Amino acid sequence: MEQNGAATPSFHRLLVAEVITETPDAHTLVLPVPPELAAAFSYRPGQYLTVRVRDGGRVFARSYSLSSSPHTDEHLRITVKRVPDGQASNWICDHVRAGAALDLAPPAGFFTPASLDDDLLLLAGGSGITPVMAIIKSVLAAGRGRLALVYANRDRRSVIFDAELTALCERHGDRLTVTHWLDGDRGAPSRDALAPLLSAYTDREAFVCGPEPFVLVALEALRHAGVPERRTRIERFDALPCAAAPDAAGPPAGARDATAEVTLDGQTHHLAWPAGTRLLDVIISAGLNPPYSCRQGNCGACACRLLTGEVDLVHNEVLEDEDFADGYILACQAVARSERVSVTYY
Known part of the structure; x- marks a missing residue:
């Protein structure tokens, strides 16, 4: 997710070349990448794209796995299935046609094999x-x-x-x-x-x-x-609307009030971060549009990079030791342990 060590705007506008009906409820969007974005949108099999959807005055950011392979497909492909109460997926299935423009963040995610030679x-x-x-x-x-x-x-x-x-x-x-x-x-x-x-x-x-x-x-x-x-x-891939689950047991031990410095889409924001509140909820409450999907610590869509400060992750099923070594955390599970925390989305 890091590009030459610098924070760059997350979303880029790509045109939909074709919409393929896979089943009555699932559509594949074919997305050619212009040459100037080829490096940003290089990917590994099993990764996903985050799509930013604007429906009237509402904005949703949702992640959809790439069904294309970098070894067999000329263009990126994401396959979107209609789900109950799926605000973004249903809007895409209802409205996106060939020629439409979508705002997409570059590929991310850790659901990838270590080697293509493995069984x-x-x-x-x-x-x-x-x-x-x-x-x-x-x-x-x-x-x-x-x-x-x-x-x-x-x-x-x-x-x-x-x-x-x-x-x-x-x-x-x-x-x-x-x-x-x-x-x-x-x-x-x-x-x-x-x-x-x-x-x-x-x-x-x-x-x-x-x-x-x-x-x-x-x-x-x-x-x-x-x-x-x-x-x-x-x-x-949950078919339920994304909603933050309350922490019935209260804030984790060591959680404290903090200030979050969040760099997203090339802009830096300073946000009050109440003790025990998940970082993703702080960012969304400020009116920003970070990438996320499951909000349960299972998918990695909300991963961002910790630059300074300390956090605890309440739950994690996707990041591994090498990801932590590179500074990645899950915004949906992060609570502050230091007075100031700085993160960035690449």
Whole structure:
């Protein structure tokens, strides 16, 4: 996320070249990148883009995984699925057509394989297939890894990339296996039903993406099958409106009132930061539009860089030691431990 060590405006305007209807509820936006932005929008398979949507007087920033692969696709692609109360996703599905302009922040996220030569176990639910699809295409095109995908949906009409997955299986049957789980045929996935599908792949790193209920069941199934937690990567796509959860137990020990210096979109703001309040809530309450998605410490969409001061993260399921070493924190989970804290979004 750092570009030459300097803070630069986060959002750039790109034109939509094409809108592809994947299912009745899911659209893929094809986004060519002009040459002058090619470096800023280079990406790894499994990363996401943050989209800033303006609907009347309202502004929403939401993150959508790239379903394109840097190894196979000429243009960026994000796949957006309509969800209940999804203010941004529903607006995109209803209004965005070829020729429309969107404000996009450069790729970010940590749901990426360490090597395209590794054998992987992939579990996706619904629109959680989008970053998984990017990983599949990349491994098959530029790596030597073998892939096993378990993909859960309501019914066959809900399967995003159905034809593309079928074609990839036909071309790479020795390296890609796809198991479709359709609720209409089998009922909702459960730990005991999923675990036998995973038992042959317990030596692989597992990538899990989907709505919260699917992720929880998938994690239980992986543990039951014998996949160590340290080899499991998670990306959640919640179909619920984003809302900050109150801290019923009160501020964490050591939390204190502070001043936050926040650099966002090339401008620096000084904000009062009450003890125990999450940094993301402070920034949003000030009328700013930072990137975020799950607000639960699960997706990494709100990651920013800590320049000075100290914070505690209430919860974290995405940042690893090397990310902390580079200074990254999650705004949605950060509470202040020092009187002054400075962060920046690149």
